[in-house]
Amino acid sequence: MIILECLTDAGLAAVAAVGFAAISRPTKRIAVMAGLLAAFGHMSRFLLLQAHVGIASASLWAGLIISFCSMPIARKCHTPAEMFVFPALLPMIPGMFAYKAILATLQFLNTAGTPEGQKVLASFVYNGLTAFFIMCALAIGAILPLLLFHREAPLGRALQRFGGSNNTPL
Amino acid sequence: MPQAVVAEHAAGLPVLTAKELIEFIQLFSSTLLGAGGQTTRVDRTACRIARAYDFEVELAIFPKHLMLSVIKPAAGGIPAERRTAVSSIVSGAPNFQRVAALNALSWAIADEKLSLEEARQRFNAICAVPTLNPVLLRFLVSCANAAFCGLFNGDITAMGLVFCATLLGFYLRQKLLHWGLDIKVTFFLCAFAASLLASLGIILHLGATPQTAMAASVLFLIPGIPLINAMLDILDGHVLMGVSRLIQASTLIICIALGLATTMLLMGVDSL
Numbered sequence: 001m002i003i004l005e006c007l008t009d010a011g012l013a014a015v016a017a018v019g020f021a022a023i024s025r026p027t028k029r030i031a032v033m034a035g036l037l038a039a040f041g042h043m044s045r046f047l048l049l050q051a052h053v054g055i056a057s058a059s060l061w062a063g064l065i066i067s068f069c070s071m072p073i074a075r076k077c078h079t080p081a082e083m084f085v086f087p088a089l090l091p092m093i094p095g096m097f098a099y100k101a102i103l104a105t106l107q108f109l110n111t112a113g114t115p116e117g118q119k120v121l122a123s124f125v126y127n128g129l130t131a132f133f134i135m136c137a138l139a140i141g142a143i144l145p146l147l148l149f150h151r152e153a154p155l156g157r158a159l160q161r162f163g164g165s166n167n168t169p170l
Numbered sequence: 171m172p173q174a175v176v177a178e179h180a181a182g183l184p185v186l187t188a189k190e191l192i193e194f195i196q197l198f199s200s201t202l203l204g205a206g207g208q209t210t211r212v213d214r215t216a217c218r219i220a221r222a223y224d225f226e227v228e229l230a231i232f233p234k235h236l237m238l239s240v241i242k243p244a245a246g247g248i249p250a251e252r253r254t255a256v257s258s259i260v261s262g263a264p265n266f267q268r269v270a271a272l273n274a275l276s277w278a279i280a281d282e283k284l285s286l287e288e289a290r291q292r293f294n295a296i297c298a299v300p301t302l303n304p305v306l307l308r309f310l311v312s313c314a315n316a317a318f319c320g321l322f323n324g325d326i327t328a329m330g331l332v333f334c335a336t337l338l339g340f341y342l343r344q345k346l347l348h349w350g351l352d353i354k355v356t357f358f359l360c361a362f363a364a365s366l367l368a369s370l371g372i373i374l375h376l377g378a379t380p381q382t383a384m385a386a387s388v389l390f391l392i393p394g395i396p397l398i399n400a401m402l403d404i405l406d407g408h409v410l411m412g413v414s415r416l417i418q419a420s421t422l423i424i425c426i427a428l429g430l431a432t433t434m435l436l437m438g439v440d441s442l
Contacts, residue, residue, distance in 0.1 A: 009321065012317040012320045019311050020311065020318075022302060023263070030270070086395055089394070090394045090395075099388070099423055102423065103431055139404075139405055
């Protein structure tokens with residue numbers, strides 16, 4: 001059952017990633033690869049959420065996975081890795097948390113001073129902070145592998161020596 | 171005229187001056203920024219191009235303008251030539267194809283030693299690539315948003331509602347932006363229209379999760395790429411650029427929330 005849910009999640013994430021990326025006019029190769037990466041990343045986040053990991057940590061992990069997997073693809077396609085990572089991250093952008101926080105602010109203006117107001121304020125803080133932390137987690141997850149394994153970084157140089165002449169610039 | 175330049179003239183070789191190069195790099199950088207390139211990438215790309223022609227470049231990037239100096243280094247520390255230009259950044263929609271192609275062009279300039287004329291031709295060709303067919307785009311975005319609704323545990327009815335709402339909202343967005351309406355007003359109107367259509371689910375009690383349908387119906391408007399770019403810019407140390415991109419994206423999200431709030435007010439929906 002969990003496998004079926006997992007695959008549904010991956011499929012939906014892939015469709016969402018490709019569709020949202022289409023607004024930013026990707027090439028066909030970018031769209032296909034981003035769809036695959038999104039499916040993989042979102043599935044891992046789904047599994048982590050099922051295992052009661054916090055949503056920000058799960059997003060960090062998903063971002064890391066997507067970014068790691070994008071590097072060999074980028075090298076092979078001679079395209080910057082961000083071009084695959086950005087669309088793949090799109091289904092995980094905390095858009096709903098962000099506007100729920102703003103809706104809560106609007107409601108708070110009408111309910112200030114009542115017990116209802118406290119609930120709305122808590123909802124604002126929760127949604128706003130969640131949106132912020134997910135956004136940070138995604139960005140850190142996306143950039144960390146690129147920084148660590150960049151051509152000029154120590155780890156990247158070691159990897160290149162290890163991998164031979166595989167030094168296509170990114 | 172310096173000795174070397176005279177010699178090159180005598181040999182019939184075209185001499186590249188900083189004046190010509192700065193025009194190209196200025197256009198290149200502002201296009202790359204407008205297409206949603208990260209600030210660090212723009213900086214690196216500009217340096218790469220300048221170095222291919224034996225020049226140096228210094229770049230200062232502001233939210234709406236960029237300043238750059240192109241320097242011809244010379245022995246002794248005093249540059250042989252220096253030109254500075256300020257240009258405004260044409261803000262446009264993120265365009266992956268353009269960023270990828272411009273990046274490839276910069277490497278081609280560095281590796282294949284393209285002449286400036288050839289580089290300019292290739293640049294124009296990259297900028298002339300047309301956008302995706304609007305009808306296809308509308309369909310893709312609608313599918314994506316319906317799938318997104320599925321990710322938030324919406325049932326099949328909710329997904330159908332979201333599909334229709336997105337189709338309407340995105341059509342409106344394309345038309346209004348085409349007519350040149352302000353982007354914030356456009357986002358407000360699109361969010362209002364999309365959520366109004368999706369709110370039919372709540373009023374007519376369609377399916378088991380009409381609330382999810384309404385909440386997900388406006389998500390196609392969220393400016394995801396600018397948000398990621400903003401966070402990456404801040405992490406890279408381009409804090410000014412990052413914060414300005416973050417504020418621009420947040421403004422749009424506030425417009426979306428206001429559109430949704432208007433629907434909730436009209437339809438008497440208390441919470442999502």
